[in-house]
Amino acid sequence: DGGITQSPKYLFRKEGQNVTLSCEQNLNHDAMYWYRQDPGQGLRLIYYSQIVNDFQKGDIAEGYSVSREKKESFPLTVTSAQKNPTAFYLCASSIKGPNQPQHFGDGTRLSIL
Amino acid sequence: AQSVAQPEDQVNVAEGNPLTVKCTYSVSGNPYLFWYVQYPNRGLQFLLKYITGDNLVKGSYGFEAEFNKSQTSFHLKKPSALVSDSALYFCAVRVDYKLSFGAGTTVTVRA
Numbered sequence: 001d002g003g004i005t006q007s008p009k010y011l012f013r014k015e016g017q018n019v020t021l022s023c024e025q026n027l028n029h030d031a032m033y034w035y036r037q038d039p040g041q042g043l044r045l046i047y048y049s050q051i052v053n054d055f056q057k058g059d060i061a062e063g064y065s066v067s068r069e070k071k072e073s074f075p076l077t078v079t080s081a082q083k084n085p086t087a088f089y090l091c092a093s094s095i096k097g098p099n100q101p102q103h104f105g106d107g108t109r110l111s112i113l
Numbered sequence: 114a115q116s117v118a119q120p121e122d123q124v125n126v127a128e129g130n131p132l133t134v135k136c137t138y139s140v141s142g143n144p145y146l147f148w149y150v151q152y153p154n155r156g157l158q159f160l161l162k163y164i165t166g167d168n169l170v171k172g173s174y175g176f177e178a179e180f181n182k183s184q185t186s187f188h189l190k191k192p193s194a195l196v197s198d199s200a201l202y203f204c205a206v207r208v209d210y211k212l213s214f215g216a217g218t219t220v221t222v223r224a
Contacts, residue, residue, distance in 0.1 A: 004156075031210070040122075042203060042214040050210060058211065088201075090156055098145050098207050099164040104156030 003027065004090065004105035006091050011110045013078065013085060021076045021108045023091035029103070030096045032074035036060060037088040037107075046089075049074055050096060086112050115140040117187075117210045119215035123209045128222055134218045136187045136204030141150040145207035148178055150200050151217075157203060163187060174198075194222045 004025045013019045025032065030070045031050045035043040045058030049068040065083025068074055074093075088109050092102040117138045129140050138144055145164055149157040161172025168180045178189045189202060199222045204215040 006156075031213075040214045040216060043212075045211050048211060056210075092157075098210075099162065101147060101162055102157075102160040102212060103159065104149075106156045107154070109154070 004093055005101060006089075006105035008108060009106070011108055012113050013110060014113050016080045017111065018077055018079050021041055021078070021089055021091075021110070023074045023076065023105060024072055025074075025093045025105075026072060026090075027103060028071070029093035030051075030071070031094045032068070033092040033094075033102060034064075034066065034074070034076045035090045035092065037090055043090065046076065046090075057077055067089050085110055115144075115206055116213055117146070117204045117206045117215045119202075119204055119218045121218050122216075123219045123221065125223065126194050126196060127220045128196050129193050132189075132191040132198065132220065132222070134189040134204075134220060135158075136189065138185050138187060138204075138206050140206055140208075144179075144187075146180065147205045147207070147212065148172065148176070148189050149203045149205065150174075151203065152200050160189070193217045194220075196222050197224050198222050 007022045033048040034046040044060050046064050048064040049055035065077045090107045091105045094100045094102040128202045147162045148160040151157045161170050163170050163180045202218050205212040
């Protein structure tokens with residue numbers, strides 16, 4: 001089945017530690033996105049990429065980094081500079097174009113030990 | 114700034130009754146509007162979209178949405194709600210290459 005796979009489902013981070021969240025898609029979509037979800041705040045865009053080897057900052061990029069070396073993969077690193085990383089992280093992908101819906105993975109829940 | 118607002122944090126209805134989840138938008142130009150649903154600890158699932166054309170858009174799982182340009186609204190509707198429709202619903206508007214989401218509305222359908 002085609003879809004988006006995020007791993008791990010749950011992740012724990014110690015203070016001062018960087019962690020990387022995986023996102024893989026087999027939908028052959030050009031565009032990929034990372035969102036952060038906090039209770040009562042909807043989704044906020046962290047980074048997005050419309051093509052391999054290119055990505056742009058979203059609304060809350062500070063403390064995060066990404067790479068897009070392959071079309072299928074868009075990993076997100078939560079660095080130690082992100083002071084409040086506890087959240088639900090969602091990856092999405094879409095065909096390029098303003099009227100194309102985004103397809104979401106099932107998320108990674110990150111917590112601080 | 115282009116955005117959407119969901120004025121109700123929660124909506125409660127009885128099974129079999131009509132369900133409406135409200136969304137208003139603020140955009141310059143023609144809006145591209147979307148509705149998504151999220152079940153606990155899952156990602157968002159696409160329900161429907163408005164691009165242009167008919168003001169009544171039909172989507173997945175029996176949902177539909179009514180686009181009203183004069184009221185700048187895009188309310189989600191279902192004629193007869195099911196207990197399994199209980200979930201978190203998000204309205205979103207396309208802004209450049211991104212989606213801007215509302216804060217979400219929690220729908221509870223009681224048996």
